[in-house]
Amino acid sequence: MKAALLVGPEKIEIGEADPPPLGDGEVRIRPVLAGICGTDISIYLGHRPAPYPFILGHEVMGRVAAVGAGVGALRVGDRVIVEPNYPCGECPLCRRGRGAVCARKGSMGVNLPGCFSEYATAPAEFVWRIPDGVSDRDAVTIEPLTVALHGLLQSGIGKGDTAAVIGCGVIGLLLVHSAAAMGARVLAHDRIEHKRELARAMGAAIVSGGEDAAGLWEREGVTAVFECAGAGATVELALSAAPRASEVILLGLSAEPAGFLPMRLVREGIQVRTSMIYDHPEDFGQAIDRVASGELEPARVVTRSFPFESLGEALRVAALGNEGKILIAME
């Protein structure tokens, strides 16, 4: 099959690879659209190790091409998306319902072959049929939407509340969109003006570069702060500027240390928690329902598309960090 092979840092070659074997309980998918995610970029740049040659990609919408033995609910031709993280299901964490942080989870395009190829396989339990009314572009952006929605639902934010979102990358933008759709007022912060404009288009009421966040959030009555930028400095901003009795939800994956003043957090009753991907299966089911009902339109985060043959260029553009979601047309 045709596949985009990462043969070394920043080196993509369109070549041939053996199709992934189709095991019992698995589904083979012919990708139609795929999305580029920050995880793809860090592996592409060599910041995360990969067993070269490696097939990247985990945000995929496509059609079922074949089903393995024992797969009852899906048929060849079904329009599907993949929930691309597979908790082992057996370890103590999985048994406690904490599969999102299972140390043995399989992840498409991270420690298992990805979707930037003619065929990809996934366990049927993690393949979701998409309702007819959901467009291909909305379908392929449901995976990052689910990450954002899970983060939002970790907080107590609801209709009429005010939330602040730091970092208007794809997850931040989808969080702005989800919170605004829920009836919350959203303040969005990013250093890049163009991203602030995207946030405004996704429903943010106030946008800024994050200057005087403490004063602004206090005046505006922010009760939850979502850190989606994933840098040490922005985590410190969230923890130092969060108003009294607010919640801070960390979604960004900063590899830099961040400091905080414990006395302030304790005395002012600030709750800090993390949000890692999503819980299987309820979060994906809920995200699909909210898109199917028309409440959420995650494709609004898409700013560019490239053909499959130009995946290398698409990854280079994505790595510059100026775009929203970049899609790859796989057919």
Ligand SMILES: [Zn+2]
């Ligand atoms: Zn991702």
Ligand SMILES: [Zn+2]
């Ligand atoms: Zn597990």
